Amino acid sequence: MEREREAAAAAQVPRPIRRRTYVRREHDIAHQRLFNDYFAKKPRWGPTVFHRRFRMRRDLFLRIIQTLEALDEYFQYWEDGVGRSGLTSLQKCMFALRKLAYGTTTDMFDEYLHVGETTGRECLMNFCRGVAEAYSDIYLRRPAAEDFQALMHMHEMAHGFPGMLWSIDCMHWEWKNCPTAWRGQFTSAYKGSHPTMILETIADHRLWIWHAYFVVAGSNNDNNVLNSSNLLADQCRGPGPAIEFTANRRQYHMGYYLAYGIYPRWLVFVKTISYPIGDRRVLFAARQEAARKDVGDDECGSSSSTATPPVARGLPMGFNEVIARQTSMRSQQDHAQLMNDMIEDVWKRNHH
Structure with a gap:
């Protein structure tokens, strides 16, 4: 009874009317x-x-x-x-x-x-x-076969790299308002004491961004981001365009990205040489680093790279085919062969 009387008395007290200023x-x-x-x-x-x-x-x-x-x-x-x-x-x-x-x-x-x-x-x-x-x-569409053809032609004419698609890189964005409970997984000692998020991007010679993968914890590195992104999904599953190019008189059937040393030795990456020995390797390292930073001017000429629309399939690619393409993409032996051919091709282009 006493509680009921207190509740009734509280209900009779007029509440203050808060008006909007x-x-x-x-x-x-x-x-x-x-x-x-x-x-x-x-x-x-x-x-x-x-x-x-x-x-x-x-x-x-x-x-x-x-x-x-x-x-x-x-x-x-x-x-x-x-x-x-x-x-x-x-x-x-x-x-x-x-x-x-x-x-x-x-x-x-x-x-x-x-x-x-x-x-x-x-x-x-x-x-x-x-x-x-x-x-x-x-600006947010997926590239078609015509885009791949134009990109490879532009990069071959501008930098002398046949079959080059884009440059790939990751950057850390500082997360100022990161919750305290998440600071550990978003902080890397290599990047300082502030929490960061990683942005993976690929861009062409015109600084046109064709791919962006964001909101990865800053404690990861570029390889961890690569394993979780969908950058190479189309090449593994088959819906991407068929790409062909010639380097040092050898035919290749998969485009590549220019990258720096931390990326794995896969067929889809052409990396710089950290400590080049010999004139050929020194020239290749200089050209690769300049092209990766999108330094150069467009030129006119013919290209040895081609991209055609994917072949229409009645059934989706099977699991074994996907595994086979993924294995071919990650082949270190093919990567070494591609690097040697690119070194010779760049040397011949600059020393006729």
Whole structure:
């Protein structure tokens, strides 16, 4: 009975009414200030400063805004029921770009752009979703046989490496807000005392990224990441295009990636030589390292590399065939033969 009386007495006590605080934001004035700073005919801060601050060229940013305006009504200008001006597409996209470039708190740019915390979070989410929807068919697609052919031709003409597909590398991204319980598996003594996540990427001569594999614990190395990624899955299972190239008058049926020393001695990797002995090996090491860093200019000429669409199969490739292709891909003997042929081929190309 006593507890019931206490509960009834507590229910009669009026609860405080918490009203939402209204902040008067002048969106039109903030838009005009932003326009005068970066987008006017004579802006206060020119294209060079814009590129340094936002990690993007100004004309590219404006093209993205036009695409998002046509794709999503969220980025179109509107007024509320009482006629107050809302945020423009320039303000919304600028907030998202600053958030991505600097990684600061959501209300960091409220004083300059007059974008609240909740609205800023919506801007960032819609911006990322809109960019992915608008450009995924171009920049997030899987390469076709025509792409492989163009890539091998470009790299052979630019660097003198027939059959080269891409350069492969891994990098560590510092995870500032890593939970304490996860710090051990995301920290590597080789990379310092801060937790990191590993990003595996492959890129071509134009710095076009064709593959990205992210969110691997920083305590791993490049070989561990390679074993868990799906980079070589198509070559093992057979749906990838058939690739042929000639090196030192020897025919090969599998493209390769330029890599550095930590990667395994597989047929799909052409690695540099750490301590080259002899003129041929010294030249090859210099050319390989320059090509891996995408140093060089495009040239014109014919290519000895070809890529054709995969042969249509009535049934999927069997388990034994997959194991056979994987064994061939990891053959150290074939890797040694490819390295010798590439050394001779690079030497002949530079010493006619």
